[in-house]
Amino acid sequence: xxxxxxxxxxxxxxxxxxxxxxxxxxxxxxxxxxxxxxxxxxxxxxxxxxxxxxxxxxxxxxxxxxxxxxxxxxxxxxxxxxxxxxxxxxxxxxxxxxxxxxxxxxxxxxxxxxxxxxxxxxxxxxxxxxxxxxxxxxxxxxxxxxxxxxxxxxxxxxxxxxxxxxxxxxxxxxxxxxxxxxxxxxxxxxxxxxxxxxxxxxxxxxxxxxxxxxxxxxxxxxxxxxxxxxxxxxxxxxxxxxxxxxxxxxxxxxxxxxxxxxxxxxxxxxxxxxxxxxxxxxxxxxxxxxxxxxxxxxxxxxxxxxxxxxxxxxxxxxxxxxxxxxxxxxxxxxxxxxxxxxxxxxxxxxxxxx
Amino acid sequence: xxxxxxxxxxxxxxxxxxxxxxxxxxxxxxxxxxxxxxxxxxxxxxxxxxxxxxxxxxxxxxxxxxxxxxxxxxxxxxxxxxxxxxxxxxxxxxxxxxxxxxxxxxxxxxxxxxxxxxxxxxxxxxxxxxxxxxxxxxxxxxxxxxxxxxxxxxxxxxxxxxxxxxxxxxxxxxxxxxxxxxxxxxxxxxxxxxxxxxxxxxxxxxxxxxxxxxxxxxxxxxxxxxxxxxxxxxxxxxxxxxxxxxxxxxxxxxxxxxxxxxxxxxxxxxxxxxxxxxxxxxxxxxxxxxxxxxxxxxxxxxxxxxxxxxxxxxxxxxxxxxxxxxxxxxxxxxxxxxxxxxxxxxxxxxxxxx
Ligand SMILES: CC(C)[C@H](C(=O)O)[C@@H](O)C(=O)O
Ligand SMILES: CC(C)[C@H](C(=O)O)[C@@H](O)C(=O)O
Numbered sequence: 001x002x003x004x005x006x007x008x009x010x011x012x013x014x015x016x017x018x019x020x021x022x023x024x025x026x027x028x029x030x031x032x033x034x035x036x037x038x039x040x041x042x043x044x045x046x047x048x049x050x051x052x053x054x055x056x057x058x059x060x061x062x063x064x065x066x067x068x069x070x071x072x073x074x075x076x077x078x079x080x081x082x083x084x085x086x087x088x089x090x091x092x093x094x095x096x097x098x099x100x101x102x103x104x105x106x107x108x109x110x111x112x113x114x115x116x117x118x119x120x121x122x123x124x125x126x127x128x129x130x131x132x133x134x135x136x137x138x139x140x141x142x143x144x145x146x147x148x149x150x151x152x153x154x155x156x157x158x159x160x161x162x163x164x165x166x167x168x169x170x171x172x173x174x175x176x177x178x179x180x181x182x183x184x185x186x187x188x189x190x191x192x193x194x195x196x197x198x199x200x201x202x203x204x205x206x207x208x209x210x211x212x213x214x215x216x217x218x219x220x221x222x223x224x225x226x227x228x229x230x231x232x233x234x235x236x237x238x239x240x241x242x243x244x245x246x247x248x249x250x251x252x253x254x255x256x257x258x259x260x261x262x263x264x265x266x267x268x269x270x271x272x273x274x275x276x277x278x279x280x281x282x283x284x285x286x287x288x289x290x291x292x293x294x295x296x297x298x299x300x301x302x303x304x305x306x307x308x309x310x311x312x313x314x315x316x317x318x319x320x321x322x323x324x325x326x327x328x329x330x331x332x333x334x335x336x337x338x339x340x341x342x343x344x345x346x347x348x349x350x351x352x353x354x
Numbered sequence: 355x356x357x358x359x360x361x362x363x364x365x366x367x368x369x370x371x372x373x374x375x376x377x378x379x380x381x382x383x384x385x386x387x388x389x390x391x392x393x394x395x396x397x398x399x400x401x402x403x404x405x406x407x408x409x410x411x412x413x414x415x416x417x418x419x420x421x422x423x424x425x426x427x428x429x430x431x432x433x434x435x436x437x438x439x440x441x442x443x444x445x446x447x448x449x450x451x452x453x454x455x456x457x458x459x460x461x462x463x464x465x466x467x468x469x470x471x472x473x474x475x476x477x478x479x480x481x482x483x484x485x486x487x488x489x490x491x492x493x494x495x496x497x498x499x500x501x502x503x504x505x506x507x508x509x510x511x512x513x514x515x516x517x518x519x520x521x522x523x524x525x526x527x528x529x530x531x532x533x534x535x536x537x538x539x540x541x542x543x544x545x546x547x548x549x550x551x552x553x554x555x556x557x558x559x560x561x562x563x564x565x566x567x568x569x570x571x572x573x574x575x576x577x578x579x580x581x582x583x584x585x586x587x588x589x590x591x592x593x594x595x596x597x598x599x600x601x602x603x604x605x606x607x608x609x610x611x612x613x614x615x616x617x618x619x620x621x622x623x624x625x626x627x628x629x630x631x632x633x634x635x636x637x638x639x640x641x642x643x644x645x646x647x648x649x650x651x652x653x654x655x656x657x658x659x660x661x662x663x664x665x666x667x668x669x670x671x672x673x674x675x676x677x678x679x680x681x682x683x684x685x686x687x688x689x690x691x692x693x694x695x696x697x698x699x700x701x702x703x704x705x706x707x708x
Binding site for chain 2: 081084086090116117118121137138140143144145148150152153154155156157158159160161162163164189191192193194195196197198199220221222224225227228229230242243245246247248249250252253254256258
């Protein structure tokens with residue numbers, strides 16, 4: 001199996017380096033993977049003049065799975081839109097048809113204090129957000145900035161979902177719910193937007209094939225409220241690209257430790273791009289203080305979903321739990337009574353705990 | 355001055371009745387307003403076959419200010435889209451050009467326990483969200499459900515903002531920030547959506563006219579995170595219709611007492627529609643247990659913004675503070691050690707405290 005590593009920008013290289021240590025250790029124990037590396041985002045712009053250059057694209061298409069650090073940084077803010085780091089991320093998602101974004105929001109018992117929410121509201125929190133990732137207003141045409149008939153400038157975008165796009169993400173969400181608490185909440189704004197009225201109709205139709213899963217519907221504004229009020233009411237949530245962008249970030253932050261949360265972006269055949277839910281944190285890049293655990297847990301998701309190696313995935317996840325139990329903490333999750341470690345020390349500790 | 359009352363659906367009539375008691379008491383003390391009443395939403399559909407019928411429209415256009423309860427209920431869910439209650443709300447907003455929605459999220463010290471967030475994170479919370487209300491994907495054309503060129507069904511909507519639409523809401527937001535903490539955060543998704551890239555450009559331009567206000571920009575996904583992580587960093591937030599729908603509901607819920615939060619929707623000349631931030635709560639309708647304070651505080655906003663009667667507004671707000679200080683609580687904000695009262699008892703108590 002071919003695994004492509006994309007360190008990216010900011011803290012990307014240092015956190016990915018720790019995940020590589022973990023993968024290398026598993027290789028020594030017999031994990032049969034071949035690693036390669038390429039730039040994405042700002043690093044790719046620096047090296048090749050484009051955020052998702054052909055060099056990276058070729059390796060990405062050949063790979064069975066991809067592990068990404070993060071992209072973006074202030075030095076790229078002035079670039080033309082098509083050259084900016086996030087275009088690399090949107091480009092690879094679309095190019096590889098990675099339509100199913102799985103984002104768990106899990107509260108680790110050891111880190112319960114990190115949440116800004118009261119312990120009774122979030123203890124045991126375990127939500128999976130399934131976000132559609134290659135459609136919606138992110139990619140809809142027409143779009144742009146134009147002068148309208150009245151001679152005035154205006155900005156415009158198109159929200160758009162076809163039936164097949166909604167069906168395939170519905171199936172991913174229902175199957176995920178089957179493996180978990182069998183509750184699926186589909187989030188829409190069907191009272192205002194036809195796109196999501198259509199989304200709701202298709203979800204309801206696909207539900208017939210999953211009689212063991214209970215489907216509910218919620219308006220996106222209410223979902224944003226309920227995630228604050230009583231987040232534990234949710235098991236699996238499924239929604240479109242833009243609502244998923246907002247709600248999955250909100251849900252991650254409920255845990256207070258976004259440095260712990262991995263994500264997977266999958267195509268129809270189980271090929272996937274894995275990355276931490278957090279960003280490239282340019283302010284702390286190069287200081288060896290970032291938390292590599294979300295990236296290491298992303299590697300675990302990769303082992304599970306794309307490399308079909310549940311045993312290795314569990315082994316990595318248990319190693320992460322072990323270092324937490326040992327009291328090791330990077331700066332972002334440090335509290336009195338625990339031991340503060342650097343990014344690379346955390347990586348070494350996970351390898352030792354494997 | 356002409357004030358139109360729209361009781362609406364669900365708990366609407368009972369909460370509006372309490373606000374009317376307050377207005378009647380002020381009339382006795384010399385407040386010169388003329389009250390009329392009309393149905394909106396489901397109630398209007400029942401009476402006239404349309405959620406925003408001509409009868410209501412005529413009175414609404416003539417009024418200087420409008421006080422609304424809430425609209426919506428399950429009995430209307432099966433109606434055709436143009437007949438549903440929320441169409442009445444969208445209709446009156448658009449008809450009267452009520453483009454500026456002001457939604458305060460304030461934590462009352464007496465109700466600090468009601469929040470699901472830790473006291474240190476939310477104590478003293480006082481955010482004003484300025485949401486554009488008559489543009490964006492809510493009203494953008496084209497929209498609908500169609501069969502595309504490939505023969506497949508798809509749903510679509512148009513996100514759209516013209517320069518003048520962004521400018522006028524920018525001015526409202528900057529002026530609001532001038533009267534408060536002089537910090538304005540404009541929320542967009544400029545890294546993906548041209549509409550909001552354009553929004554950001556115009557905001558930045560308008561900022562030149564308000565050198566005393568500090569303007570910052572934040573992506574909507576990050577804003578949803580920051581509202582959970584550290585909500586007190588915000589003073590005034592300004593954003594488009596759909597992002598504002600989501601973020602203002604999220605922000606209200608941070609207080610844990612959405613039954614306390616009013617809102618105003620204003621046109622260019624100070625005419626406005628005032629309504630509680632919460633919904634029509636059909637499950638508790640008619641039981642005389644709803645919290646009327648958000649509606650009473652909406653009447654206070656009406657006195658301030660549309661009737662230019664700051665003294666009366668403050669008098670009402672102080673009366674609300676007084677009943678809280680007396681320990682009176684409706685069921686939604688009740689906790690041990692306080693006195694539970696009904697909706698109408700709460701209304702009477704506010705009148706007594708005036
Ligand atoms: C960087 C940005 C384009 C991206 C998105 O909006 O999808 C990010 O916020 C994410 O959620 O992965
Ligand atoms: C009822 C609905 C159409 C409305 C909206 O989305 O604007 C409501 O959620 C609100 O925020 O007032």
